[in-house]
Amino acid sequence: MAQLATVVEEQHDKKTEETALITGSEAIAVACKLADVDVVTAYPIRPYDTVMQYVCKLVANGELDCEYIVAEGEHSQFEIVKHSSACGARVFCGSSGVGWMYAMEALTVTPALRIPMVAMVGNRALDDPGAFGVEHNDALAVRDLGWQLVWVDSAQEALDTALIAYRVAEDRRVFLPCAISCDGAFLTHSQALVKIPTQDQVNKFLPRYNRAELLLHPDNPITVAPQGNEDWVMEIRRQNYAAMERSYSVLKEAYADFARIFGRSYGNPFFEEYMTEDADIVLMGMGTLSTPVKVGIRHMREQGKKVGFVRLRWFRPFAADELAKSLSRFKAVGVIDRDYSFGSPYMSGVVATEVRSALYSSSGNKPPVLGFIAGLGGREVTVPDVEKVSASVYQAAAGNSQPLTQWIGLRE
């Protein structure tokens, strides 16, 4: 049968890394080219549409040879790549906000069928009101379904993480889809200097996708996704549970190999720690709010306040043990959520609730966790916001009662 997802020949390959000024979306498009994806489906919605435009341009310029299919909506967009992946193709797609939600049925069956799809979510507020700005509720909507979910905070990390995503998703021990979340505007629409790895490095890092006995092909006749009743469903779910469990260690392997081959290390794959060594309190969050938080922390440090930052990178799998162990070193934790979960415990955002849950069963010190909802709909999270958050977390660290959920940057 035809060989799919072959590695790109060394035709006009650059032997050394180059640096390019590109957006986060473009960085992911470059990763698609380096990974030599076979099938890309597209349907426009801001801010994801930037990535489809860049991939499209690569195809038009003859830099990437793939099937590029513009679907009639997100549901078919995700279904088409799901089926392509079942046929052994390396696939890429993505969406944003309500577009992602429109694809929801396809999104639920993709992990269930163990399809290693890689998608970019250009994080966008869910309608209504129609808004382009970032919120994380779109990608978080699939958090329970078997999707591996990662948030990146720079174009460089977007490119690197896309390569890692292919490697982990397509690992036979995992075979689960992965969504790379890029904050709308801050990452998708802003250009930064990015090191482009060589094809040779990528070929060393990323093996060919091999669907093995699950390949849907006339030479390997199988039935995929038959009906199953209560005698089967639990066992099937348990298999996905095991796959997600394995994803944790496969991710670690991939990051270690990435550092070895590309000479760039991300340290702990699951979360990044910033100025935590001597910190009294830490702030937490996902995505590009890391920039104002880091700047705020540097300002506060000048005033003698020992604040650190833990940026959660991988939300699924969630490194609960490691995180709880790390957080046990601090007197209090403030989680800034760029999402909401109305009616949740203490009305907190999703990340704050997960962090509390991770700490609850930990044997170490359990610092109080304050939840902050900020930056919704793309609103700026400012440095003064960060200082305000820190002040409240310091109060909690001193044993003074603080509201468990606070809205920051709200007109009130």
Added chain:
Amino acid sequence: MGRLFAIEIIYRGIYQKTLAKNISRAIVLAAHREGKPGISFGRYGDSPERNGIPAKNFAIVATDDVTLEEGMAKYEPKEVDITIAVDDTLCKGVESWAWYGLQPVNRLLKPGGTLIVTSRENSDAIIAMSHRKEYPYQLAILKGIPSFSGLWVYKDDHTDVRILGMISKILPELFSLKSVQATIMDEWHDPVKSTSAAKSHEHTSPITVQPSQGNPEVPYKFDLPKWHEMGEGIAIPSIPAGHAVEDPATHAAGGYRPDRNPTFKKFSTRTMRPVVNFDTCIKCTLCWLQCPDSCFDVTQEGLYDANMQACCGCGVCEAVCPVKECVTMVNETEFKDNSSQWEAWRKDKQTYEAWLKDKIKSHGERSHGFRYKGQYEEQVPEMLEIAGKD
């Protein structure tokens, strides 16, 4: 703890869905007249909206609410006081839609429990079809043809009330005939139905079936794999494509037999099966072409042998066959095994011819709901006559 009663009604999908529901509901309502709480439900994993597929309804009744909860805490009862099979061909075995093995019709019966079967056959024929049980049980036959109809329609031939009358005789602790009759009047407002119930109550005389009696075959089983033994990705490997057929007389190989799923057999979906006259077959291929289950094996001489592992008994082959009595549907009760008709014909054509004639002559009631216009008008009076005499 009080007493718990459980009754199952095994029926055929679509054709008897309403019938089974009516019986199940009436059991609970009649018991309720005597102060007993109860519930009535269909087994959710079944697929009662699929033609002829065996499915189950359950009525669970208790002497008090707390005891009833003991019965409700199970997905379905593990044992029953009475099993009702509203079609006698179900006695060959029951496979739910999930298809994980053949369940004997009497599988859930308690020791001394009663199997009620609607049939025109005698008890010997019913016992011969039913699998052996390790302890004795009772068998009661309700004379009649299977009350088959469509999804939303219901054949008002008194099968339901006659069964209720029988239950009041077999299990008087559950409810009396008086309660049955009061329920009938409440539900159907029909004194003739009430009389039918009383007649069947009167005539009910179960016999005991001993462990030594019945079909000795061990029903085929399918062990469910553990989660880590299953393939991943909800993908099932296909069965092999197929192979040639060996002629039992000449041992020559030829023709084509598609391989069939070893865990997906269709024996118990069938209420009738085709018998084929290989001598009059003109090899037009229509039966082979039109069979929705690809059940026909092609022999080396180009004949078509209906494979009984794959046949659902739908009757399409008979309908499309252009030759008179070349393919004839015959009631499933007429057959004791699933062996190849073509092989029997190849071995001994004269014996086969005689066998075929006999089967066609006594083909009995054809099933599958309403197959022709006027069937209702024809069958209901016949059933009412049986009910009146019985």
